[in-house]
Amino acid sequence: MPYVVTRSCCADASCVLACPVNCIHPAPGEPGFATAEMLYVDPRTCVDCGACTTACPVDALKPHDALGAGELPFLELNASYYKDNPHADRAPMYVVPRQRAVLADGLSVAVVGAGPAGLFAADELLRHPGVRVTVHDRLPTPYGLARAGVAPDHQDTKQVAELFRTIESQPGFRYRLGVEIGTDLTHADLLRAHHAVIYAVGAATDRRLGIEGEDLPGSVSATDFVAWYNGHPDRARDDHRLDTGRAVVVGNGNVSLDVARILxxxxxxxxxxxxxxxxxxxxRGSGIREVVVLGRRGPAQAAFTVPELLALAALEDVDVSVEGWPDDLAPDHDEKTRLLAELAARTPVGGRRRIVLRFLAAPVRIVGEGAVxxxxxxxxxxxxxxxxxxxARPTGEIRTLETGLVLRSVGYRARPVPGLPFDEATATVPHEAGRVEPGVYVAGWIKRGPTGFIGTNKTCAQETVASLLDDFAAGRLTPPVAGGTAAPDALGLEAWRAIDRAERAAGAAQGRPRVKFTDAESLRRAATAVPAVTG
Structure with a gap:
C-alpha cells in the first residue's frame, strides 16, 4: 500500500525527513528540490509506515487505496517520476543545519512580511540560540498569500497554516501586525531597533496587458479578484460584474485555473x-456559464502545473475543453500535454458550465463604451x-469573444521598497545571496521574482539567513539602539490568536473552517480581548 503525493505540496521536506527509507524525492541537496512542482513517493521502496502523512503540513500524502477518483492519476504520476529520475543511491541527502554560536546579548532581526517567505526566514533564524525575531506586517493577520491567495476550494493546501502556527510559537518570536513600514515605521526605525532587517514583502501588484480598453469597468486584475473572493481587507468591499454569460481569463498559470474553477x-x-x-x-447570483482561459503560446508552454491540471480534469459538474492545438505537437509530448489531449478528446455534456483552455490566442483589444x-x-x-x-507571433487575424468580464492573470509584480534599490526590469531588489548590504536582506518574491511554490521559500530563506549570520559573525552588523522605536497600536501574537479563534468559532457555527473578518474594524474588534503592544 504505497503512499502517494496528491497535489502541488508545500515541498518543505518535512516528509523527506520523516521517511525512514528515503523514498520521497527530490530531497534537499538533489536537483529539482524546491523547484519541482511537487514531491514524489517511490512505490517500489515505500514501506507503508505512514510517517510521511504525520509530517506533511498540508495533508498531501495518502495511501493508494484511499485515493478518490480524481486523485487516481497521481498514483501513476508518482511512479512515472522514478522512471525518468531513478534514485539508485538512497543514502539520505539532507544536511542538518549547523547551529551558529550567537553572543550572549543576542541577535535581533526584524522581518517585514508575515507570509510564507517571512515566516520561513523567522524559522531559519530561530534555529540558532540567542536570536530574537520580530515579524511585521501591514495587515492585522499573517500568512500572506497562504491566507489570501490560495483558492477556497483548496482547503487542504491552507493546512500549511499549522506549520506557521508552530513557527510563531517558538521562543524569541513576536508579531507586530497592523504596522505599515514606510508609514507607521520607517526603514531607518527598523535598523535602529534591530541588528538587521529582512524584507519578505512579496509581489503585491500584477503585470498589465498593455492593450487598449484595459481600464474599462469589467477589466479586472486576477490578483484583485482572488483577493476579493478570499476576503482580503484591501479588496473585500469590491464588486465585480458577474451578470455576463462568459468570462475571459488572459494567462494560463495556476491562478488562471483557480479563477476559472471558482467562477x-x-x-x-x-x-x-x-x-x-x-x-x-x-x-450565487452569477450568470457566468463559460470561462475561456487564453494562452498566447501552446499547450507545451502552459504555465500551470500538472497537479492543478489534474484538479481541473477531476471536476465532476463542469465541462473542460481544449482548443488551439499546434499541428506539430505530439499529444504525448509530456505529462501535461498528455492530460490536455485527454481533455480535448472529451465529449461535452449539455447544460453544464464550461471551462475552455484556448491556446495560441493573444489579446489585442478590450472593447466597450463605459464597460467591457x-x-x-x-x-x-x-x-x-x-x-x-x-x-508566439500574431497572425494579424482578429477574432472577437463577447464578454462582460476580462481578468488579466499574466503574473505578479513587486513594488519598490522605500529605502532599497529596485530593478524595474525584474521588479526585484538587487542582492547577492539575499544580501542587499550588511544589515539589509531580502527573501521570497521581492528577492527572486514571483516564481516557485510555498516550499520554495524555505530554501530561499535558508540562503538569506546564512548571509545574515555570516555578516553577524564577521562583525558587520550595527547593534540596535537601546529602546528602539515603538510600533504604534501593533497587534501581537495573542491578538492574532484571538482573531483566529473568533473566525474559527464563527465558521464552526456554519459548518465551515472559518468565517474571515474582512475589514479593519471587525479584525481589531476580534483582537480586543488582547491589548495592543507598543514596543
Missing amino acids: TADPDALARTDISDRALAAL RALEYTPTTLHTDDDGTVR
Whole structure:
C-alpha cells in the first residue's frame, strides 16, 4: 500500500525527513528540490509506515487505496517520476543545519512580511540560540498569500497554516501586525531597533496587458479578484460584474485555473469553505456559464502545473475543453500535454458550465463604451529562437469573444521598497545571496521574482539567513539602539490568536473552517480581548 503525493505540496521536506527509507524525492541537496512542482513517493521502496502523512503540513500524502477518483492519476504520476529520475543511491541527502554560536546579548532581526517567505526566514533564524525575531506586517493577520491567495476550494493546501502556527510559537518570536513600514515605521526605525532587517514583502501588484480598453469597468486584475473572493481587507468591499454569460481569463498559470474553477463552481460547495461571504453571495447570483482561459503560446508552454491540471480534469459538474492545438505537437509530448489531449478528446455534456483552455490566442483589444463588451484576440503561431525560447507571433487575424468580464492573470509584480534599490526590469531588489548590504536582506518574491511554490521559500530563506549570520559573525552588523522605536497600536501574537479563534468559532457555527473578518474594524474588534503592544 504505497503512499502517494496528491497535489502541488508545500515541498518543505518535512516528509523527506520523516521517511525512514528515503523514498520521497527530490530531497534537499538533489536537483529539482524546491523547484519541482511537487514531491514524489517511490512505490517500489515505500514501506507503508505512514510517517510521511504525520509530517506533511498540508495533508498531501495518502495511501493508494484511499485515493478518490480524481486523485487516481497521481498514483501513476508518482511512479512515472522514478522512471525518468531513478534514485539508485538512497543514502539520505539532507544536511542538518549547523547551529551558529550567537553572543550572549543576542541577535535581533526584524522581518517585514508575515507570509510564507517571512515566516520561513523567522524559522531559519530561530534555529540558532540567542536570536530574537520580530515579524511585521501591514495587515492585522499573517500568512500572506497562504491566507489570501490560495483558492477556497483548496482547503487542504491552507493546512500549511499549522506549520506557521508552530513557527510563531517558538521562543524569541513576536508579531507586530497592523504596522505599515514606510508609514507607521520607517526603514531607518527598523535598523535602529534591530541588528538587521529582512524584507519578505512579496509581489503585491500584477503585470498589465498593455492593450487598449484595459481600464474599462469589467477589466479586472486576477490578483484583485482572488483577493476579493478570499476576503482580503484591501479588496473585500469590491464588486465585480458577474451578470455576463462568459468570462475571459488572459494567462494560463495556476491562478488562471483557480479563477476559472471558482467562477464555475457550485456555490453550495463553496459555502463549505472560507470564501468571503460577499463573494459567495455574488457568485450565487452569477450568470457566468463559460470561462475561456487564453494562452498566447501552446499547450507545451502552459504555465500551470500538472497537479492543478489534474484538479481541473477531476471536476465532476463542469465541462473542460481544449482548443488551439499546434499541428506539430505530439499529444504525448509530456505529462501535461498528455492530460490536455485527454481533455480535448472529451465529449461535452449539455447544460453544464464550461471551462475552455484556448491556446495560441493573444489579446489585442478590450472593447466597450463605459464597460467591457468584448475581447478581441488574434491567433498566434509558434517560433523557436536560437536560444530555444518558444515565442508566439500574431497572425494579424482578429477574432472577437463577447464578454462582460476580462481578468488579466499574466503574473505578479513587486513594488519598490522605500529605502532599497529596485530593478524595474525584474521588479526585484538587487542582492547577492539575499544580501542587499550588511544589515539589509531580502527573501521570497521581492528577492527572486514571483516564481516557485510555498516550499520554495524555505530554501530561499535558508540562503538569506546564512548571509545574515555570516555578516553577524564577521562583525558587520550595527547593534540596535537601546529602546528602539515603538510600533504604534501593533497587534501581537495573542491578538492574532484571538482573531483566529473568533473566525474559527464563527465558521464552526456554519459548518465551515472559518468565517474571515474582512475589514479593519471587525479584525481589531476580534483582537480586543488582547491589548495592543507598543514596543
